[in-house]
Structures are given as C-alpha cells and as structure tokens.
Amino acid sequence: MNDPGSKKCSTCQRALPAGAFASNRSRPDGLQTNCRECAAEYYRRRQEARGKTVRVKVPVPRGHKRCPQCEKVKPHSDWERNRSSSDGWASYCRECRAERNRTGYFKRKYGLAPAELDAMIAEQQGVCCICLTAPAEHVDHRHETGRVRGVLCFSCNAALGQFKDRPDAIRRAAAYVEGIAWKPTLVAPGVYQLPS
Missing domain, CATH: 3.40.1800 (His-Me finger endonuclease fold)
Structure with a gap:
C-alpha cells in the first residue's frame, strides 16, 4: 500500500514522492498520472518520431546557466539580464548573443x-x-x-x-x-x- 505522500506512476509502476509528478488541476489529486521522468521520455520519443531532436537536460550549478548555442555552462556574469524570461536572464550568453x-x-x-x-x-x-x-x-x-x-x-x-x-x-x-x-x-x- 502507498503512503499518503507518494503516488504510483502509471507508466513505470514505481511509487514515487508527489514532487516527482507535475501538477494537473483536472486530476482529483492535482498531479499528472506519469512521473516527470516518464513524461520526459514520452515527449522525447514523440519528438524523435517527428524527426526532431530534444536537448538533453544538463545539471547546472546554482548561479550558472547553460547556453543552447555554444552548449557551455557559464556563470550569470556572462549573461545579459532579461526581465521577461522566466529566470531573469537572456536565452544566450553574451558571446553567442553578439x-x-x-x-x-x-x-x-x-x-x-x-x-x-x-x-x-x-x-x-x-x-x-x-x-x-x-x-x-x-x-x-x-x-x-x-x-x-x-x-x-x-x-x-x-x-x-x-x-x-x-x-x-x-x-x-x-x-x-x-x-x-x-x-x-x-x-x-x-x-x-x-x-x-
């Protein structure tokens, strides 16, 4: 039996903590049926079937950001500010942006x-x-x-x-x-x- 703070993923069948699931207001428990890992894998397979590639998620230390063009992890000092973005930094590092x-x-x-x-x-x-x-x-x-x-x-x-x-x-x-x-x-x- 699952403990109250966990949920079973419908794809991988593992009992995982609630934080491993994205939110979904339309569900009774407010969480997606698939864990984040399975949802990401499903998304990757669908994109590859359409001929597109999905960027691999790279762990980034605090105070740093990864540039999608040069693919380097750089400190925030190498980035321009951008208030409209979700993290407050530009999409590309200064060099790539220039x-x-x-x-x-x-x-x-x-x-x-x-x-x-x-x-x-x-x-x-x-x-x-x-x-x-x-x-x-x-x-x-x-x-x-x-x-x-x-x-x-x-x-x-x-x-x-x-x-x-x-x-x-x-x-x-x-x-x-x-x-x-x-x-x-x-x-x-x-x-x-x-x-x-």
Missing part, C-alpha cells in the same frame, strides 16, 4: 549570410577595396538600391557616405588632392573659366 545579433543584422540589412560575407572579405584579401591598407570591416552598399558593393574600412566607408556616393564630387576631391585647382580662374574682366 554573434547571433551580428549575423541577423547582416541578413536583414544586406541579405548576406556569414559565409557570403566571409567570402567577400577573402576575395579582397581582407583589406579595404579603396585604401588597400586597413582591414575590411564595414559592408558598403548603394543607398538607392541597397546592393552591396564590397567591404571597406571605417574611414573609406565614412568618406563615401560624406560624399553622398556622388562620383563627380569624389573625382573633384581626387583632383584636389592631386593638386589640381578647382577654383574658377579669372580670364578677362568679369569672365571666369571653370575647370573642366
């Missing part, structure tokens, strides 16, 4: 997968297309069409933005830097010649 945000940003903004971006940078030998010295770190695109042109360094990308992608202004700037004066020249009284 990588997921970076990947998502490039996919949303430019339609680039990480492999495509890495291929572009490798094609440029890892340097900026314009200055050929600084590392290529910033995706450059046409603002009218959104089409990606290449990967530039911060300075070159900012310079194109300051010139508002106007080729005529960029050509004048190049000529200016090369020492060609772009000021109107007085040819005759009241007549100025503009540079060609």
Whole structure:
C-alpha cells in the first residue's frame, strides 16, 4: 500500500514522492498520472518520431546557466539580464548573443549570410577595396538600391557616405588632392573659366 505522500506512476509502476509528478488541476489529486521522468521520455520519443531532436537536460550549478548555442555552462556574469524570461536572464550568453545579433543584422540589412560575407572579405584579401591598407570591416552598399558593393574600412566607408556616393564630387576631391585647382580662374574682366 502507498503512503499518503507518494503516488504510483502509471507508466513505470514505481511509487514515487508527489514532487516527482507535475501538477494537473483536472486530476482529483492535482498531479499528472506519469512521473516527470516518464513524461520526459514520452515527449522525447514523440519528438524523435517527428524527426526532431530534444536537448538533453544538463545539471547546472546554482548561479550558472547553460547556453543552447555554444552548449557551455557559464556563470550569470556572462549573461545579459532579461526581465521577461522566466529566470531573469537572456536565452544566450553574451558571446553567442553578439554573434547571433551580428549575423541577423547582416541578413536583414544586406541579405548576406556569414559565409557570403566571409567570402567577400577573402576575395579582397581582407583589406579595404579603396585604401588597400586597413582591414575590411564595414559592408558598403548603394543607398538607392541597397546592393552591396564590397567591404571597406571605417574611414573609406565614412568618406563615401560624406560624399553622398556622388562620383563627380569624389573625382573633384581626387583632383584636389592631386593638386589640381578647382577654383574658377579669372580670364578677362568679369569672365571666369571653370575647370573642366
């Protein structure tokens, strides 16, 4: 005979303490008929039959959390706070979250997968297309069409933005830097010649 603080699991037929069963308000005793272990095993088998995998539960020490992406158990100091989650911490550790945000940003903004971006940078030998010295770190695109042109360094990308992608202004700037004066020249009284 079962003692009052225990219940028999309908699957494994073991008499277990009430804490081994999940709650179910519709049952007379307020507990599920299967113990948590049997319910988890049933869920795992159903998911695998549907072609899905179920993550194995890993014991985590107090003050730590397991990241589902890198699968490492890390202290709470490696996590961002998130009031809306059940445990008050973000779903992914700081490193994985930063990588997921970076990947998502490039996919949303430019339609680039990480492999495509890495291929572009490798094609440029890892340097900026314009200055050929600084590392290529910033995706450059046409603002009218959104089409990606290449990967530039911060300075070159900012310079194109300051010139508002106007080729005529960029050509004048190049000529200016090369020492060609772009000021109107007085040819005759009241007549100025503009540079060609």
